[in-house]
Amino acid sequence: MIKQVGDTTINLKHKASCHCGSVVLELDLPNGIENPRRCDCSICRRKGAVVASVKLSAIKILQGEDELRLYQFNTHTAKHYFCSVCGIYTHHQRRSNPEEYGFNVGCLEGVNPFLIPEVPVNDGVNHPADRKAVA
Template sequence: MTLTVDDRGWTPASCHCGAVRFRVRLAEGLDSARRCDCSLCRMRGAVAVSASLDDIEILAGAGTLAEYRFNTGVARHFFCSHCGIYTHHQRRSNPGQYGVNAACLEDVSPFDFAEVPVNDGRNHPSDGGGGGMIGVLRFESIRD
């Protein structure tokens, strides 16, 4: 899988309808891809990749972004108020980092990842839980 990156390391991204456009520099490229089994992540089903807070820039639609917080209210989850697509979130486990929806990145699909580690969000480390990886989500295409 190839990630579109410009000469300064930025990858273009957007929500489904294009109202929110942004660019991001990924801390570890696509190698940071992961899922989580907390209640919100289970329902949204996104693969997230990592970026530092300084490495995401909203180019259009900042006013279109809506924010959702739950449970402790620490993590900040952003989504397009028009199409509903989750774009990124400020992590509870590392507030200096964003998780970015890999499907929002130009030319990236969650089905490009053969395996995605799944972290234990039900037993969050900030709550004294073990956290860490609890499994792997696999995608195997039946097409050539």
């Protein structure tokens, strides 16, 4: 889908893929990459990806759904998906907001996440869902 804003044409649909190309996603990003970040929780620290989020309806698997594998740990709330062929993390259903997917910005076609200036790091070690409510 294409959106015209003044004299600028914006592509709302973006493709993302794993390293080997077995898994291909289509993402609806009407405002581009919003809120890119890293996380220092145990899994994110190891994968080192820059992530951004979209609503669940904004990701469509175009190819390779049978190649995706699910990994869950701790509370089993978040659902982390990766390609079973090349091992690349593509996206995850977020623990802090299960109505959103986090996606690996490095999987977007034509995007180099190292060129995004000042990517903040979220404190995933002290996840908000782990904090007890103050009475």
